[in-house]
Amino acid sequence: MTGLGFTRADFPEGFVFGTATSAYQIEGAKFGGCGPSHWDTFAATPGNVERAEDGALACDHYNRWQPDLDLIANAGFDAYRFSMNWARVMPDGQRVNPEGLDFYDRLVDGMLARNIRPYATLYHWDLPAALADKGGWRNRDVASWFADYTETVMSKIGDRVEATATINEPWCVAWLSHFIGAHAPGLRDIRAAARAMHHVLLAHGRAVEVMRGMGLNNLGIVTNLEGSTPVDDRPETIAAHERNHALYNEWFLSAVFKGEYPKAALEGLEPHLPQGWQDDFPTIQAPVDWLGINYYTRKRVVNAGGAWPQIAYTPGPLEKTAFDWEVDPDQLRHFLTWAATEYSGDLPIYVTENGMAGHDYLLDGTCPDPQRIKYLRDHFAAARQAIAEGTPLRGYFVWSLMDNYEWAAGYDKRFGLVHVDFDTLERTPKDSYHAIRAALRE
Ligand code: FCB
DSSP states (O other): OOTTSOOGGGSOTTOEEEEEOOHHHHSOTTSTTOOOBHHHHHHTSTTSSGGGOOSSSTTOHHHHHHHHHHHHHHHTOSEEEEEOOHHHHSTTSSSOOHHHHHHHHHHHHHHHHTTOEEEEEEESSOOBHHHHHTTGGGSTTHHHHHHHHHHHHHHHHTTTOSEEEEEEOHHIIIIIHHTSOOSTTOOOOHHHHHHHHHHHHHHHHHHHHHHHHTTOOOEEEEEEEEEEEESSOOHHHHHHHHHHHIIIIIHHHHHHHHSSOOHHHHHHHGGGSOTTGGGGHHHHTOOOSEEEEEEEEEEEEEEOOSSTTOEEEEOOSSOBOTTOOBOOHHHHHHHHHHHIIIIITTSOEEEEEOOOOBOOOOBTTBOOOHHHHHHHHHHHHHHHHHHHTTOOEEEEEEEOSBOOOOGGGGGGSBOOSEEEOTTTOOEEEOHHHHHHHHHHHO
């Protein structure tokens, strides 16, 4: 028995074990002719990001990508889920930057040379600032901009990637960023939010159509699902929970797989949706080949009162991570089974992200992270239960390869299997990295 409680033999033949990162969080946006994205401007606005940190240097992966790929290979991972920075590929949202395309070309070849299977993500939140100036996700044209970008980048690397996701976490792109205002562009506006909720799906559909037209396959979308628990059984609490669940978990899956929006979300958003939204479902429903699910935690919902949707969260009693996120592995089992039963049917499902932030520090050249080892053990066990229940789960990507820029929380929320010293940029594999290696290589 390994520290993680499993070996490869405990999972079905061909199960894909991988790890994940995203471009803005690790590459260093100041290199290679990358243009400004809305994350640079969001971070430059006082009060938005802890210590006003940004992704200008990040993990300097743009220059250190070769040893970083070696770390992935040495851990025994089969696959690497990475993303392309849109502003690196198209610095002003239009002009193509050959240096940027060459970087992703080298990166993909570097994976193949190490027997790492490339799982690409087209959008992990780095919208070019020039497109944000034109309204970004509020502007319907974003779907065409995204389609152009998709064609540009996939013409370069599409022949060698094993799978491609369009959008990472549409809930974060739309709701977290335009209604809650916690991520770029930091808006708190229900009209902007409603439009972003719709346009992000339209952009997804257009990108799928473009890639099909190019003869590319194995296309998917990555949604984040989060447990939603009402704190009591008062009708107003249950109603707030239902709206939270509809906006967070149901909206995107329902649109892609059923061609409709859930009632509990539509009741507040419909007046703010763009005209003719119903006519976009044929595009939004462009068939996908797999579904990605990112899962981290659950939230306890209270009724906030005031205006719709009256959702607020309150701390719960479960074990917490350094982010104060509650640890609830059974919700992962639940969501995998739920997503297949309600939406994706027989399509392959991947856990495209799962992991935790720890208070990790170096100790005599090592980095002990027992909480992460336990977290991963319990979540891998939950994934095995979902498989036992008949869910077509085909792979699991740990978030994240290394400590990185955790968006509005800056650099001190450490999610990595590998510790990064942000002064020297030195990488040190944590105990969890060694545990993964033992499980995958045993
Ligand atoms: C997800 C994001 C990823 C990372 C993890 C902790 O929401 O996709 O970039 O921030 O959370």
